[in-house]
Amino acid sequence: MATISSTFYTIILWLYPITLLCSTVVEDLKNLHPPPDFNTTIMNNCQNNPSLRYCNSYPYMNIDEIFKYSIVASHLCNESKNPNCVESFDKVDIRNRPNIASLYLSFDFFWKYCPLSIVSIDISNNYVKGSFPNDVLHCTQIKGLDLSMNEFFGEIPIQSFSLLTNLTFLNLSYNCFSESEELSDSEFFKRFSPSSFIDSGAIFDHKKFTLKVIFYQESSKKVGSLHQQC
Incomplete structure (x- = not known):
């Protein structure tokens, strides 16, 4: 229906x-x-x-x-x-649409009344800047959420995800979230695949940090080309 x-x-x-x-x-x-x-x-x-x-x-x-x-x-x-x-509104798909993605994210009244038929939200690859778009979490029935390849920063609202009981796919990769050592040990992190957080900025990665130092000693220019600038 x-x-x-x-x-x-x-x-x-x-x-x-x-x-x-x-x-x-x-x-x-x-x-x-x-x-x-x-x-x-x-x-x-x-x-x-x-x-x-x-x-x-x-x-x-x-x-x-x-x-x-x-x-x-x-x-x-x-x-x-x-x-x-x-008759049907089962997805929000505005990936690769940088000219309109920020516009729709700004309509908090839409997300407040998000249709229950929507099961997938994809706002990836738009390089949107700003804090985590909490309003999309009003769509508590969704099964998939892709916010990758943007420039979201700050804390990830882990507690708010507890209401998204149907969510099985999450992609927060390639963003600028605040690094948190606690996140890698939390139930939130264990709930999703590690690939959900690749270069998200939120996971404290000793190996990545060591690799960055080694490359910096050889050539500072390489570091800038290999890591996203947040």
């Missing part, structure tokens, strides 16, 4: 046809307002499918926020090349 009703999507697509949902529309969300009967549509959706995330905020729903979420959801579903965005 789709977690956003087909009626809901039909209304959104009628207001903003998928061919017109370009980045300028998404960036101008503050200028968009829900139609007069949008509140009724939301109420009907929640009666028909109480599992919708935004229904959990009833009766204190932020209608404007939900409307903006629906616009972004329609656009992101299409950007992620899901086969039928009206």
Whole structure:
């Protein structure tokens, strides 16, 4: 079952046809307002499918926020090349899309209402800078998360991952997270393959440190070319 009703999507697509949902529309969300009967549509959706995330905020729903979420959801579903965005939204795939990845990560209201149908999130190879994108962890039902080949820094929110009970694939490689000796001994690290943390910056690696010193003695230029600059 789709977690956003087909009626809901039909209304959104009628207001903003998928061919017109370009980045300028998404960036101008503050200028968009829900139609007069949008509140009724939301109420009907929640009666028909109480599992919708935004229904959990009833009766204190932020209608404007939900409307903006629906616009972004329609656009992101299409950007992620899901086969039928009206009926299915099983993945967020914006890898190799540096021009839009940061934009979508900034829409915290989308991740807050992340459709329960989404099982995979891939934002790899975008060289996005910033702290760990905690908002994506609102999608607690996901099975796969790939944030590799970016420039995320700071601490990895290990405790927040405890809610992601279905997560079996994780890739945080090639980032700039804060190094932590404790991480390699934690249950979080043992839960995933070591390949999930290659050059993530988070794992204290004595061998890598020794190798770096040896190369530095021979040629300082080689070190810069072999290690990511964070």
